[in-house]
Amino acid sequence: MLIYIDYDKNLFSEKEVEYLTWEFQLIIENTSKVENNIPTYTSTYEVSINVYPVEIFVKISKHHFEKRANYTENLKQAFTYWKKESNFSHKINLTVIPMDWELALDI
Numbered sequence: 001m002l003i004y005i006d007y008d009k010n011l012f013s014e015k016e017v018e019y020l021t022w023e024f025q026l027i028i029e030n031t032s033k034v035e036n037n038i039p040t041y042t043s044t045y046e047v048s049i050n051v052y053p054v055e056i057f058v059k060i061s062k063h064h065f066e067k068r069a070n071y072t073e074n075l076k077q078a079f080t081y082w083k084k085e086s087n088f089s090h091k092i093n094l095t096v097i098p099m100d101w102e103l104a105l106d107i
Contacts, residue, residue: 001032002041003038003040005024007053009046009048031078032071079094
């Protein structure tokens with residue numbers, strides 16, 4: 001599993017991006033129950049057009065995705081709950097991408 005998060009640079013400071021990244025990673029880990037310490041990459045863009053304040057892309061192995069009924073909906077509910085509890089008013093786009101990949105780790 002990999003997480004990529006894009007932020008609108010005009011809305012968030014570097015410190016906020018770091019805080020939000022840890023929060024979002026924890027939400028995904030707790031909802032996924034696949035692994036801990038999921039590699040998470042963030043970026044902000046100098047130029048962005050027609051983007052949401054936060055775009056989250058979760059790449060998950062197809063076999064893990066298929067074993068979890070309503071995976072995307074469960075993540076959506078977890079983020080909705082967190083937004084309410086944290087008074088986070090910005091919109092978030094969530095994209096879950098099942099991947100048919102082979103991994104070779106710790107080479």
